[in-house]
Amino acid sequence: MGLTLDDNNTLENEIPSWGSSLPVQNVQEMVKSDPSNVPEKYIRSSEERPDDANISPLSSQIPVIDMSLLSNGNKDELNKLDFACKEWGFFQVINHGVTEEMLQKTKEAADGFFELPLEEKNEYDMSPDDIQGYGHAYVVSEEQKLDWSDILVLLIYPERFRKPKFWPTTPANFKTIIEAYSAEVGRVGVELLAAVSLLMGMERGGMISHHKEVMQALRVNYYPPCSRPDQVFGFSPHSDTSSLTILLQDFHVTGLQIRHATNWVPVKPVPNALVVNVGDVIEILSNGKYKSIEHRVVTNVIKARISFASFICPADDVEIGPLDQMVDGHEDLKIYRKVRYGDYLRSSIKRQHQGKAHIEFAKLEDENESELFDSSSIEAIRVGTLGIILSDGRGILQGIGISWFHK
Numbered sequence: 001m002g003l004t005l006d007d008n009n010t011l012e013n014e015i016p017s018w019g020s021s022l023p024v025q026n027v028q029e030m031v032k033s034d035p036s037n038v039p040e041k042y043i044r045s046s047e048e049r050p051d052d053a054n055i056s057p058l059s060s061q062i063p064v065i066d067m068s069l070l071s072n073g074n075k076d077e078l079n080k081l082d083f084a085c086k087e088w089g090f091f092q093v094i095n096h097g098v099t100e101e102m103l104q105k106t107k108e109a110a111d112g113f114f115e116l117p118l119e120e121k122n123e124y125d126m127s128p129d130d131i132q133g134y135g136h137a138y139v140v141s142e143e144q145k146l147d148w149s150d151i152l153v154l155l156i157y158p159e160r161f162r163k164p165k166f167w168p169t170t171p172a173n174f175k176t177i178i179e180a181y182s183a184e185v186g187r188v189g190v191e192l193l194a195a196v197s198l199l200m201g202m203e204r205g206g207m208i209s210h211h212k213e214v215m216q217a218l219r220v221n222y223y224p225p226c227s228r229p230d231q232v233f234g235f236s237p238h239s240d241t242s243s244l245t246i247l248l249q250d251f252h253v254t255g256l257q258i259r260h261a262t263n264w265v266p267v268k269p270v271p272n273a274l275v276v277n278v279g280d281v282i283e284i285l286s287n288g289k290y291k292s293i294e295h296r297v298v299t300n301v302i303k304a305r306i307s308f309a310s311f312i313c314p315a316d317d318v319e320i321g322p323l324d325q326m327v328d329g330h331e332d333l334k335i336y337r338k339v340r341y342g343d344y345l346r347s348s349i350k351r352q353h354q355g356k357a358h359i360e361f362a363k364l365e366d367e368n369e370s371e372l373f374d375s376s377s378i379e380a381i382r383v384g385t386l387g388i389i390l391s392d393g394r395g396i397l398q399g400i401g402i403s404w405f406h407k
């Protein structure tokens with residue numbers, strides 16, 4: 001097959017590939033044909049299920065950040081952001097400048113797409129080697145449990161990475177609206193990263209330059225109603241591999257829950273607010289000071305829910321590791337190693353979502369574990385030695401010895 005130039009004049013095979021997901025049944029269609037059916041593949045084990053006993057009443061304590069104050073350099077608001085990123089890893093943003101009309105139009109565009117007949121939506125089907133398009137993500141084995149949702153993933157920035165074949169042409173204004181909304185979200189992301197830069201001891205532009213070229217991806221999540229919301233997840237517990245995620249959620253249907261201590265806190269919609277969370281990149285750069293919090297989505301019996309997750313990420317070849325100023329120059333305090341962002345992202349996409357397990361890729365050996373094996377704390381008895389003595393013929397001997405010990 002020859003190379004094709006797309007609408008952005010990019011050779012399609014110059015667009016990096018981040019991974020793929022196995023094709024699975026369309027959930028929206030499954031519910032349409034039999035609303036009471038919940039196949040075994042979606043039913044979680046009793047230890048894993050959404051459990052009402054662990055639901056926290058602290059929803060109203062999730063911090064609300066006023067972006068207009070933040071942009072005007074208000075110190076109290078900056079301190080509030082510091083607290084939010086440290087203690088919650090999640091916050092809602094108000095006065096962000098994205099108009100109510102735009103939020104509404106964005107939701108209508110997605111409603112219009114998901115209402116299309118399956119055959120039409122399938123024109124945007126993810127190809128087997130891609131995570132862009134209409135389908136599912138993080139399905140890596142035939143055995144794993146599945147999420148009660150369908151998704152549409154689009155790479156927005158850099159523009160040359162877009163694949164127009166995945167952009168719905170119905171509703172007719174889908175592209176214009178999603179582009180306009182995403183540009184606004186990009187602006188909010190830059191503003192928030194400027195504030196985070198100040199908190200991490202940099203100039204306002206520090207984080208953005210650290211990203212080299214911001215990559216922004218959009219995942220539109222569609223969660224159909226489910227007759228057994230107590231047994232399934234709309235989205236399995238996970239943390240995001242982004243720097244920041246900016247989420248537009250349904251203002252009437254609650255579904256998102258975030259981990260706080262040992263409980264799960266529902267993120268109750270604040271009208272016209274955007275929900276923002278710290279992603280793994282900021283957790284790694286800040287050496288764990290700012291937390292990329294595990295979150296999950298639960299379903300309900302009555303109403304479908306749509307959310308728009310915009311992921312703000314660094315360029316593929318950016319090295320991410322704890323910034324020196326976050327450990328006061330103490331190398332030994334670093335809990336993460338330096339990794340190439342593209343490698344981090346790819347290693348996480350290869351895995352099934354299992355909370356924060358994927359961040360291990362960037363973890364240095366656990367301090368406590370290494371203490372456990374500190375030789376000074378072990379009284380060992382040498383039980384054997386294997387030695388090899390080599391002579392170079394001039395009487396100079398070299399020895400190699402391997403000893404084994406028993407405590």
Ligand SMILES: O=C(O)CCC(=O)C(=O)O
Pocket residue numbers: 219221235240247249255256295297306307308309
């Ligand atoms: O639907 C939501 O509220 C959250 C979605 C999410 O966590 C994600 O897309 O990464």
Ligand SMILES: [Fe+2]
Pocket residue numbers: 238239240245295309
């Ligand atoms: Fe997420």
